[in-house]
Amino acid sequence: MSTIVAVDTRDVRFPTSLSLDGSDAMNPDPDYSAAYVSIRTDAADENAGLTGDAFVFTIGRGNDVQVAALDALRDHLIGQDAEALVADMGEASRRLIHDSQLRWLGPEKGVMHMAIGAVVNALWDLRAKRAGQPLWLHLSSLSPEELVSLVDFRYLTDALTHEQALAILRAAEPGRAERIEVLKREGYPAYTTSPGWLGYSDEKLARLCREAVEAGFEQIKLKVGADLADDIRRFRIAREVLGANFPIAMDANQRWDVAEAIEWVNALAEFDPAWIEEPTSPDDILGHAAIARGVAPIPVATGEHVQNRVIFKQMLQAQSLQVMQIDATRVGGVNENIANLLLAAKFGVRVCPHAGGVGLCEAVQHLSMFDFVAVTGTMEGRMIEYVDHLHEHFVTPVVVRNARYVPPTAPGGGTEMWPASLDEFEWHGSHAASEGTDASA
């Protein structure tokens, strides 16, 4: 037996705004940040020294609030029996999500919900490390019954019941071993957003498009929505470099109202966009549905800001999205993302996760790989976003080879950062180590 003895939190910020990496129509100057949590136990056996590490991704200011929310969960963890806690992750998640007083701060949305998600992810990291398996493989080794026990079906049963979820998972059970081999051999498809940030020059855009093709990517994404003439010029450059049939997605980062979205997207339709991402408020289920009807056959993609499974459920019910973009640190952690994957499977919608930021690639790849092995059994039309930023800060950084995510082999959820990175980029109102890079002062 071992007990949780410490929940360490850190406010970590990278001064990415200096390079305009990550700039888009709504986020002109993000400082990619992590509200980081590390759970320690007093294990003296073979689990000695193993920690559960995870984080919430933010873009700078407010990362301290996110850390305060992690701190508020400490009392729920300290003194708990670590074995019992990680052995029943469904219950571990529900105890946090249904704390009746904390629930008032959401429910199940925003700062408090993301903090709970990070703690849930940290517990999964600990459990997978103890099991000696990468998280995707660990999840893929659970029975359909165990997987369904992780899901909180409250507010879902008008769209997905316990029995329906079980049926989906049971149907995928026979081919698991074979698909694990496929995954190890072929990896999981990636697409890249690196060329498309608004802050880049036309020359840099063209160069990065060429480099994306050379690297083997089969889709890129452009940020749009700030200025239509600019968007047309940048899309034309990308088309010229990439050719007529190369998939180019576009991302408006919530910039538009409904009518404007329909008009703007249709003005770019001649460039044959692969999808339009986040055309409007992530809360606007009916708005996305109206946009989807208004821009068809261009698919609508959204999800990186979708707060929980209840919004995803409705977006599927209303046909608001044709591409579902789960995010590893927006919702209530692995558990709620399993609910999201099951909802997508039930409605037959493909999932192409949001990634980039800090560590989002490292985290979310496990969910897509689990989905392929144990939920949908297919990679058809699926791909994980990839941005080549900040991976060096992770103990087990993502490996992308020939534009495909290589399945991680190291035990854990991939979300542990190097102590040296935590120290160097910890924020104390400024970067102690490098005052000159204080980008949000």
Next chain:
Amino acid sequence: MSTIVAVDTRDVRFPTSLSLDGSDAMNPDPDYSAAYVSIRTDAADENAGLTGDAFVFTIGRGNDVQVAALDALRDHLIGQDAEALVADMGEASRRLIHDSQLRWLGPEKGVMHMAIGAVVNALWDLRAKRAGQPLWLHLSSLSPEELVSLVDFRYLTDALTHEQALAILRAAEPGRAERIEVLKREGYPAYTTSPGWLGYSDEKLARLCREAVEAGFEQIKLKVGADLADDIRRFRIAREVLGANFPIAMDANQRWDVAEAIEWVNALAEFDPAWIEEPTSPDDILGHAAIARGVAPIPVATGEHVQNRVIFKQMLQAQSLQVMQIDATRVGGVNENIANLLLAAKFGVRVCPHAGGVGLCEAVQHLSMFDFVAVTGTMEGRMIEYVDHLHEHFVTPVVVRNARYVPPTAPGGGTEMWPASLDEFEWHGSHAASEGTDASA
């Protein structure tokens, strides 16, 4: 000219769980709390000493996270020209809500959004005090153009445009002076939730029902959803005491899934409920719409947990609610609640605000009174929730006479608490002044 020189925050918690006041199907033991903010300036003129005070209402644990979110806004306020800031409250609100980095934590939902709402409300409190007017009267003295400038129409224009909002306000302009007199003479209708908490005995329920009638209330509300047999028994007691035609609303506090809600409400239909409140997740627009269809003609009421105007917009578009329950501290403050009132007016839905808790009655009455004077011009079917708790901690406590809210006459938004109350109930991991009342330890 004066400058903002301090933004003081306090974590204030009342040990209400000891008495089971406020107990319902989802919130068994709330400790009513306030994340409190007070904005001070260096004014040396007639405004010397006037502060802008407001708060976010929470129910205990997590109030510290809410305070951290208020603290995170300090840099946006300190050093600002107070006159300029409060003179353009539309811009003041937008600067906070559209901070591109803080926005990532929502957008416009949860802890960060409520903190912004409290700061916006504190600035309104300061402005109304400086104007020497109670907030409801101050808002009712603004021109339609000024009022519309307060509203953020982003994501609303498919349901309510700037021009449509202006037309609503202009149509109500002629009768303002007359309605102010009506309000002063008659007050604004109230209903009471005091009898209905789940934790109360049957005898206490019956006694409080009798007292509600004697006090002149024309509606009461029962908490339901924990146990159907209990609900039937308690509803029968209330009906026996109150008679066949007395309006009795019921409130499930998000307890059910869609099918369960329809079944449960219809099982209580024989008692002729005045409305069913929060039958399911506050995020579930389509679920509420299905429930509304399934329990008609019983009206569906919701809103105390509706995170922003985008969700309210959709609930109106989808006919998810027949009674809209705005809350003074859930959304982005007075500004976003003006948007909510205008949306309700556009769709012809009555607004019956959520109140109770700590100071919610004090705060929200100003919005209903403003709505009567300057937006809809009617009190028909409208009433403000009233719970007789914790009013003594406010400098200008709510006055309810003959079961009607008496329009406040003191300058400000009603949200300033007594320094002695702040000191006595400030939370430092426990109540310094009274360790024995530490209800959430």
